[in-house]
Amino acid sequence: xxxxxxxxxxxxxxxxxxxxxxxxxxxxxxxxxxxxxxxxxxxxxxxxxxxxxxxxxxxxxxxxxxxxxxxxxxxxxxxxxxxxxxxxxxxxxxxxxxxxxxxxxxxxxxxxxxxxxxxxxxxxxxxxxxxxxxxxxxxxxxxxxxxxxxxxxxxxxxxxxxxxxxxxxxxxxxxxxxxxxxxxxxxxxxxx
Amino acid sequence: xxxxxxxxxxxxxxxxxxxxxxxxxxxxxxxxxxxxxxxxxxxxxxxxxxxxxxxxxxxxxxxxxxxxxxxxxxxxxxxxxxxxxxxxxxxxxxxxxxxxxxxxxxxxxxxxxxxxxxxxxxxxxxxxxxxxxxxxxxxxxxxxxxxxxxxxxxxxxxxxxxxxxxxxxxxxxxxxxxxxxxxxxxxxxxxx
DNA sequence: CGCGGGTTTGATGATGCTCAAGCCCGGTGG
DNA sequence: CCACCGGGCTTGAGCATCATCAAACCCGCG
Numbered sequence: 001x002x003x004x005x006x007x008x009x010x011x012x013x014x015x016x017x018x019x020x021x022x023x024x025x026x027x028x029x030x031x032x033x034x035x036x037x038x039x040x041x042x043x044x045x046x047x048x049x050x051x052x053x054x055x056x057x058x059x060x061x062x063x064x065x066x067x068x069x070x071x072x073x074x075x076x077x078x079x080x081x082x083x084x085x086x087x088x089x090x091x092x093x094x095x096x097x098x099x100x101x102x103x104x105x106x107x108x109x110x111x112x113x114x115x116x117x118x119x120x121x122x123x124x125x126x127x128x129x130x131x132x133x134x135x136x137x138x139x140x141x142x143x144x145x146x147x148x149x150x151x152x153x154x155x156x157x158x159x160x161x162x163x164x165x166x167x168x169x170x171x172x173x174x175x176x177x178x179x180x181x182x183x184x185x186x187x188x189x190x191x192x
Numbered sequence: 193x194x195x196x197x198x199x200x201x202x203x204x205x206x207x208x209x210x211x212x213x214x215x216x217x218x219x220x221x222x223x224x225x226x227x228x229x230x231x232x233x234x235x236x237x238x239x240x241x242x243x244x245x246x247x248x249x250x251x252x253x254x255x256x257x258x259x260x261x262x263x264x265x266x267x268x269x270x271x272x273x274x275x276x277x278x279x280x281x282x283x284x285x286x287x288x289x290x291x292x293x294x295x296x297x298x299x300x301x302x303x304x305x306x307x308x309x310x311x312x313x314x315x316x317x318x319x320x321x322x323x324x325x326x327x328x329x330x331x332x333x334x335x336x337x338x339x340x341x342x343x344x345x346x347x348x349x350x351x352x353x354x355x356x357x358x359x360x361x362x363x364x365x366x367x368x369x370x371x372x373x374x375x376x377x378x379x380x381x382x383x384x
Numbered sequence: 385c386g387c388g389g390g391t392t393t394g395a396t397g398a399t400g401c402t403c404a405a406g407c408c409c410g411g412t413g414g
Numbered sequence: 415c416c417a418c419c420g421g422g423c424t425t426g427a428g429c430a431t432c433a434t435c436a437a438a439c440c441c442g443c444g
Contacts, residue, residue, distance in 0.1 A: 167422070169423085180424080180425085183425080
């Protein structure tokens with residue numbers, strides 16, 4: 001199972017067998033049920049999670065009670081609340097599972113220690129973070145420049161797996177529109 | 193002048209005098225005039241820039257010719273097109289100066305080499321990237337959850353310097369609204 | 385002085401939201 | 415097996431936010 005994880009890392013850096021073993025000793029595997037929380041608003045985020053299987057989401061609840069999804073994470077993706085984990089301030093975000101999932105968890109301070117023991121991992125995490133930054137930038141660009149229908153089409157093209165497996169309600173909240181409006185957008189689309 | 197730069201780095205890691213010297217040898221200082229481009233759409237992004245003084249912007253032009261600003265960078269900030277620099281694909285973004293500015297430039301491949309020579313810098317760049325990621329996440333959240341007026345108020349609270357020195361047109365394009373609508377928002381605000 | 389860019393204003397229109405109702409469908413209990 | 419929920423999706427009417435377009439204004443600068 002953790003082969004997924006090693007493969008992900010070894011796309012960027014090389015690790016010896018001992019290093020792999022050491023690496024793995026810093027993580028704990030966890031099964032997490034549907035709707036179970038990994039992080040709740042108000043708590044300080046302590047962990048980063050690598051998804052082995054299943055699907056998690058990171059979202060924020062505004063003052064009117066509406067959810068806004070920042071990120072989905074399916075197999076082979078990292079998820080955490082970056083703001084809370086680096087500042088160690090209470091989180092404004094929630095992370096939970098959309099379906100039964102299996103994840104690898106590492107504590108921030110253990111990660112720091114691990115990075116001292118296997119310095120090449122700095123490179124791995126830098127690259128992962130850079131690519132996360134690049135992706136969220138292009139998502140922001142889309143939100144600034146495209147109407148909802150185009151954003152929906154792009155999401156379907158880029159992440160068909162997510163659109164299939166996630167309820168429309170959640171997709172709407174990711175796109176920044178109401179479920180009702182998404183429904184109307186979809187109606188428009190099938191007409192053509 | 194480059195003291196700003198060293199201070200920024202030494203908030204996170206420690207460098208010896210020789211390392212500082214080596215570090216600096218990888219950068220070139222550049223003065224850049226108002227409206228001058230650091231990166232033009234279609235080019236592959238080769239450099240990252242650290243702003244010593246002045247103000248740059250990174251923006252994208254949509255199919256209707258409208259500009260959407262992804263990021264401002266004032267003194268003490270990094271700016272680059274992360275997507276293009278990591279994929280080495282042609283950029284969809286432009287970076288230019290809003291006023292005469294002085295910057296430190298480093299080529300991506302030189303940065304890679306530098307990181308091999310001074311591995312602690314991996315940590316510095318990882319932290320900077322993490323914090324960039326955290327900031328853009330919270331900006332995306334704002335865009336998803338708040339109306340234009342609130343976003344404007346937040347921007348004024350968080351970055352008064354930017355709101356002061358940047359023309360309203362640019363602020364509007366950062367907020368994701370038209371200059372006309374920003375003007376109306378401001379009118380509303382002074383009334384109270 | 386006049387030009388030109390940035391800003392303002394107003395009328396009109398599109399995009400997307402709110403609220404309320406109805407539908408579809410899988411699950412649950414009788 | 416059926417009846418009855420309950421959650422997710424759809425539909426429609428009316429409304430808020432924000433865009434478009436055109437005109438006017440302001441002001442620094444050649």
